[in-house]
Amino acid sequence: MPELPEVETTRRGIEPHLVSRTIVSVDIRNHNFRWPIPSDLEATLPGLQVRAVNRRAKYLLVDCGAGNLIIHLGMSGSLRFLPGNTAQEPPQKHDHVELRFDCGGILRLRDPRRFGAVLWDAGPIEQNQLFVHLGPEPLTDAFSAQGLYERSRGLRAPIKAFVMDQRMVVGVGNIYANEALFHAGIRPQTAAGRIALGRYTKLVSATKEVLRLAINAGGSSLRDFVQTDGKPGYFQQQYWVYGRTGQACRACDATIRQIKQANRSTFYCPRCQR
DNA sequence: CCGACAACCTGTGAGC
DNA sequence: TGCTCACAGGTTGTCG
DSSP, rough: OHOOOOOOHHHHHHHHHHHTTTTEEEEEEBSSSSOOTTHHHHSSTTTTTEEEEEEEEEEEEESSSSOEEEEEOTTTOEEEEEOOOSOOOOOTTTTEEEEETTTEEEEEEEOOOOEEEEEEOOOGGSTTTTTOOOOOTSSSSSSSHHHHHHHHTTSSSBHHHHOOOTTSSOOOOOOHHHHHHHHHHHOTBGGGGGGOOHHHHHHHHHHHHHHHHHHHHTTTHHHHTTSOOOEEEEOGGGOOSTTTTTTTTTTTTOOOOOEETTTTEEEEETOOOO
């Protein structure tokens, strides 16, 4: 489920419950994720106090002072915090990892497809091999039209693949790439290297806007998020093109088209996007 | 370096 | 009702 807005919503949901709490135990029921979950987490984490919950790209970083617990939700991952003062339901089939805290609360990771990751890094996180090649955060000034323009010169890859490339900008997945290109009026098949600076300016602001709106929508369900199985974001979101094949464009009434790019579904309006 | 593609794994919904 | 197939929010690794 997660693109950047969902990961950020998750971060905001769990942070207040974790900060300044001490981990008392770790339970890993299935180690077989994208990479094996290190077994020694069950020994190294207990006793550590959480200082902050940060996010870089789609990675959640639980800062424990001595290092960072890195969590990636993959395609199907979700996190829930179960407070200690309530009856706690037993773990379900795909609840693979649990952290128990001194307050009695439990952080529970569910991930049916296990494309996600749980890792530990005791060093400076920006030097981790997963992080060194990451592009700028989309909601900062480091994500700029000028940067995209320069890095795209000479490239023949379609613009959609280009904006989804985490080296160019992080956090833009399939849904929001489609939506941002619609708002920028750019056809997804267009070669990245043939797009002018002015159109990149539109694309950058559209991307920021789409992500901001999605985070706000997720934030509105934050209250429920912690207690329920509620998966915020996608359900309440109204898309302009994503998943709307054959339906009328909300802007011009033309019929939304669907194609395949790099084995991912692409949706666009043939009239609004040129 | 570039770009296309398979692979990882399970659940769900459509169609027969 | 039950089977099969296509497809799903991400990322890495390989190959030409």
